[in-house]
Amino acid sequence: MADKTLSGEVFYPTEDAIRQAHVKDWDKMREEAERDLEGFWAKEANELHWFQHWDKVLDDSKKPFFQWFVGGKTNIVYNCLDRHAETARRNKLALLWEGEKGEFRSFSYFALRREVCRFANVLKSLGVKKGDRVTIYMGRVPELPIAMLATARIGAVHSVVYGGFTVEALAERIEDSQSKLLITCDGAYQRGKIVPLKQIADEAVQRAGTIESVLVVKRTGEPINMEQGRDLWYHELMALPIANGGCQIEVMDAEDPLYMLYTSGTTGKPKAILHTHGGYMVGTYTTLKYVFDIHEEDRFWCAADPGWVTGHSYIVYGPLLNGATSFMYEGAPTYPYPNRWWQMIEKYGINILYTAPTAIRGLMRFGEAWPNRHDLSSLRLLGSVGEPINPEAWKWYHRVIGKGRCPIMDTWWQTETGMFMITPMPCVPLKPGSGTRPFPGVKMDILSEDGKPVKPNEEGFLVIKTPWPAMLRTLYKDPERYVQQYWSKYPGMYMTGDSARRDEDGYYWVIGRVDDVIKVSGYRLGTAEIESALVSHHAIAEAAAIGLPHEVKGNAIHAYVMLKAGQQKTDTLVEDLRQHVSKELGPIAKPEHIEIVDSLPKTRSGKIMRRVLKARALGQDPGNLTTLEE
Numbered sequence: 291m292a293d294k295t296l297s298g299e300v301f302y303p304t305e306d307a308i309r310q311a312h313v314k315d316w317d318k319m320r321e322e323a324e325r326d327l328e329g330f331w332a333k334e335a336n337e338l339h340w341f342q343h344w345d346k347v348l349d350d351s352k353k354p355f356f357q358w359f360v361g362g363k364t365n366i367v368y369n370c371l372d373r374h375a376e377t378a379r380r381n382k383l384a385l386l387w388e389g390e391k392g393e394f395r396s397f398s399y400f401a402l403r404r405e406v407c408r409f410a411n412v413l414k415s416l417g418v419k420k421g422d423r424v425t426i427y428m429g430r431v432p433e434l435p436i437a438m439l440a441t442a443r444i445g446a447v448h449s450v451v452y453g454g455f456t457v458e459a460l461a462e463r464i465e466d467s468q469s470k471l472l473i474t475c476d477g478a479y480q481r482g483k484i485v486p487l488k489q490i491a492d493e494a495v496q497r498a499g500t501i502e503s504v505l506v507v508k509r510t511g512e513p514i515n516m517e518q519g520r521d522l523w524y525h526e527l528m529a530l531p532i533a534n535g536g537c538q539i540e541v542m543d544a545e546d547p548l549y550m551l552y553t554s555g556t557t558g559k560p561k562a563i564l565h566t567h568g569g570y571m572v573g574t575y576t577t578l579k580y581v582f583d584i585h586e587e588d589r590f591w592c593a594a595d596p597g598w599v600t601g602h603s604y605i606v607y608g609p610l611l612n613g614a615t616s617f618m619y620e621g622a623p624t625y626p627y628p629n630r631w632w633q634m635i636e637k638y639g640i641n642i643l644y645t646a647p648t649a650i651r652g653l654m655r656f657g658e659a660w661p662n663r664h665d666l667s668s669l670r671l672l673g674s675v676g677e678p679i680n681p682e683a684w685k686w687y688h689r690v691i692g693k694g695r696c697p698i699m700d701t702w703w704q705t706e707t708g709m710f711m712i713t714p715m716p717c718v719p720l721k722p723g724s725g726t727r728p729f730p731g732v733k734m735d736i737l738s739e740d741g742k743p744v745k746p747n748e749e750g751f752l753v754i755k756t757p758w759p760a761m762l763r764t765l766y767k768d769p770e771r772y773v774q775q776y777w778s779k780y781p782g783m784y785m786t787g788d789s790a791r792r793d794e795d796g797y798y799w800v801i802g803r804v805d806d807v808i809k810v811s812g813y814r815l816g817t818a819e820i821e822s823a824l825v826s827h828h829a830i831a832e833a834a835a836i837g838l839p840h841e842v843k844g845n846a847i848h849a850y851v852m853l854k855a856g857q858q859k860t861d862t863l864v865e866d867l868r869q870h871v872s873k874e875l876g877p878i879a880k881p882e883h884i885e886i887v888d889s890l891p892k893t894r895s896g897k898i899m900r901r902v903l904k905a906r907a908l909g910q911d912p913g914n915l916t917t918l919e920e
């Protein structure tokens with residue numbers, strides 16, 4: 291219940307929010323979870339279906355390689371689809387979709403299971419087996435979740451690559467995962483234009499060299515190249531008799547891999563985070579149920595892209611596990627007009643909207659008149675994720691979109707965590723800009739460089755002290771890096787890579803990344819990726835990328851480049867470089883600003899000191915420079 295003694299600006303929960311909330315007293319829930327962590331998660335897991343019950347909830351004997359629900363047999367897809375399709379929920383809408391051009395498609399649980407089974411049969415006919423990796427590179431169309439679920443149904447492992455990435459990013463991810471099958475679309479609509487997904491895929495497939503078949507979903511109908519013997523149309527295969535009938539579900543070990551998702555890290559290549567069937571299922575099911583307080587009649591809209599973890603956990607798996615109706619929209623929030631989102635909330639009666647601060651700031655710029663033209667009274671809860679939300683944006687979202695009655699769930703989590711970690715629930719008092727406190731059963735702390743908890747309101751490194759079911763199990767093919775990257779700074783603790791402070795009420799305030807990861811419009815990019823795209827240009831010898839504050843995007847990329855000997859600075863070089871990065875990695879990675887410099891600040895061992903560049907750009911003191919080479 292609301293504690294009326296909190297300090298600072300506090301928004302107390304409404305009577306309505308408390309009345310219908312699954313959780314009315316989160317302190318009690320937290321105490322229970324602390325008293326018996328395994329019992330807490332076992333109770334949630336027991337609400338789902340297991341082909342065979344687990345022997346042990348948590349095995350920490352090989353930490354940090356934790357195992358959850360050891361000995362249990364399940365399949366997350368059974369719990370997403372079959373569990374509902376065999377009950378009264380069979381005719382309930384599982385997935386609602388609107389295309390950018392205004393088309394509408396919907397699938398009941400029964401229909402979604404049928405489509406997934408048909409596609410799973412197609413995958414089997416192409417020789418896909420348990421444990422095989424399948425790369426999915428698509429626009430935001432219903433066939434994307436269908437492809438994910440079909441892959442998982444037969445025990446294969448999906449690797450979804452965000453449709454906004456381009457050639458190099460895709461090629462690298464295909465090659466690293468050694469996928470033989472790629473599922474893509476002929477193109478994707480984005481702001482009325484067509485993104486040539488198949489053309490990008492063709493180039494990436496050529497660079498990667500592991501792909502044997504490419505399955506193409508027709509979305510735009512524009513002419514594309516179809517390579518004989520390699521490329522196949524989705525709709526043609528789905529019309530064949532091999533697609534017909536049900537598809538026996540693969541019984542999976544709780545710890546069998548479900549998917550891998552590449553994310554940017556501190557150094558080198560993007561790494562593949564590995565999630566499993568059992569623990570991930572329990573974590574996403576539980577967190578969505580309690581945080582967004584899912585009820586039978588809810589229409590839940592997570593406006594992220596399915597190609598990022600937010601979409602995996604909270605467009606696809608979490609909502610379906612809960613038997614909710616998940617809404618998905620193909621296009622941009624402001625296309626063709628800035629009321630597009632508000633129009634859809636009114637049209638479909640959306641109850642819960644979950645989005646990113648960058649989208650809120652972007653929409654805020656167009657003023658209140660756009661949302662005010664629409665009836666948003668169906669909304670009950672709002673959510674935010676991806677980066678810290680600035681209090682002005684929080685208050686605008688709360689007042690203009692939520693009309694002052696919808697609590698905002700500011701959820702902090704990561705690709706690695708799989709599920710919400712620091713998050714409010716509808717029954718708790720909120721402070722704009724704070725994600726409040728860790729989810730019950732999750733213990734976190736903020737430490738100084740030497741590993742001591744910092745005092746209230748002091749900044750430090752954010753760490754996680756207890757294992758949680760949806761945690762990543764390892765980095766694909768790189769267990770050493772998993773240990774080194776996450777578990778070595780402070781023994782026994784998971785290092786998030788973020789800095790944060792905790793106020794006198796125990797509320798957490800995440801400040802941002804402390805490593806070489808830049809959050810651009812909530813998307814996670816590594817400085818290493820951007821720099822390697824820059825140096826792949828013929829004129830560039832060395833490059834450094836940093837993030838600087840940006841009003842809408844949160845951070846924008848600024849790059850510093852050194853030319854190769856003999857290369858001249860031309861009028862078009864900077865623009866050429868920006869286009870080059872966009873072509874290699876994708877438009878989201880395109881630097882805002884590029885400066886050609888004669889030297890870059892480096893340590894004596896040759897590491898670029900991005901912190902010095904950042905301080906200079908911000909007019910701040912660069913701090914300790916004793917390791918600087920020159």
Ligand code: PRX
Pocket residue numbers: 553599600674675676677678679700701702703704705706725786787788800802803809812813814
């Ligand atoms: O820096 C934190 C920021 O996003 C990072 C994780 O990025 P990614 O793996 O792409 O996952 C994003 C969506 C789960 C974190 O290390 N971040 C995420 N949510 C928040 C946040 N920062 C502040 N507040 C949040 N609510």
